[in-house]
Amino acid sequence: MLNLMINGLATGMLIFLLAAGLTLIFGLMDVLNFAHGGLFAWGAYSGVWVYGMTGSFVMAIVGALLTGIILGYVTERFIIQPVYGNHVQQILITLGLMLVLSEMLKVVFGPNQIVASPPDYLSGSWQLGDVVIIKYRAFIILIGVLVFALVHYVLKNTKIGLTVRAGVMNKEMVQALGINIKKVFMLVFMIGSAMAALGGVLLAPYSGVIYAEMGMDFAILAFIVVVIGGMGNFVGSLFAAMLIGLSGAFMTYYVPDLSLAVNMLLMAVVLVVKPQGLFGAKG
């Protein structure tokens, strides 16, 4: 039971890392970024590549974060900026970008799946009585908690966090107060992309293999999380990601036939009962 819970929490944290970036980009900035999963996949590939080159998992994480930041900058500057405020154009152009990012992975890293494993110090498990805690899963949970705490603190307690929240409510007024909102949104986009890339590199040793289309599979989960948690609600995203992670783990064990449908069912129930999401504000 406890093992299932830890599995569920670790999966939930990975989904949270991907969804957290999307919460910022989709929920706060109102940009429908279907290429978000592509950044996740690029984070995984670049991280695994750096790990292979350096043998350092810390460097792999740094490499993935840098990849996310650079790709986030290029995407926002050249793809997203011209389509702010236009959802249809955003869907079309980011879906196109998603395909380009996936295909580019095949060009750069080859079309086959790549095997990934955790570093030695994160391999293996701890035995506590009857409970086996896999080290790498505990590590993912720890990173997820740290990222959540950091972003939550920044959004609530710093001027940049205030600016992001205010910018979502009234862009004009933020600018009239002397703040360059374009720069702020670019920064948010880069941070969101870096979080997706971090999720990707952490997923790689967890699932054991990475593949070019992995981004699309996880992006759907991330959108479900944002919808269930409430648009732009960071705490909501964490809660929803945990819910999806845990329900997936328990369903796979107890009712395997329903394990694939459970996410969609959860989203459908939330949309019927509380369309603005569990933590979303009315309006």
Add this chain to the structure above:
Amino acid sequence: MTTLLEVNDIQTYIGQYHILQGVSFQVKKGEVTVLLGRNGAGKTTSLRSIMGLTPITEGQIMLNGTNISKLGTYQIANKGIGFVPEDQGIFGELTVEENMKIAMQKQDEATLNRLDKMLTLFPDLKTYWKKQGGYLSGGQKQMLSIARAYLNKNELLLIDEPSKGLAPIVVEKVMESIMEMKDETTIVLVEQNFRMAMGVGDTYYIIDDGRSVETGNMQELADNEELKRKYLGIA
């Protein structure tokens, strides 16, 4: 008296509509300049054009002799122009404190003194310091919007219809705040409430159908029944 702001024959479109078709006025340092006119005449668009929110297509806007027409809104604000929009522009999900904090460009003594002055003038803001802006009354939102614009050392404040929809007692309070601010800064005020405009204004410009048509000092306007009837609809 030196000219702080010079608006020269500006033209502004919103979508396909040609809203401003030649608005010109000068704002002297230390004065309250009032823009008057009927609903839809172009007063609000004039202020928004100065802020770069509805950019002009022709004409010039000069602040202290520098052309600011082509600058972005945030750059214009950083030149020392504070803006109190018609809808007050309060961030509803942020607290009163956070609304003030986001506007604060410096945390020096002068800024803290100005904050103190505003909290003394509008004690409600102190009472509801931790309350979300969205839950304030219309009058309290207006107070917050004015206090927020006054917080930084702005040379010029653009205030759009601060008395709109407010109870007379709150209007008095807002008037009082404008009189206080007048000692330290220059103000352009858009106002429909003629009594308030008379109470605080020095110079007036009448905007009609997107053009500036008349100007003079407020006292002259008070005595000119024909002008008031023709452009402002008051006898």
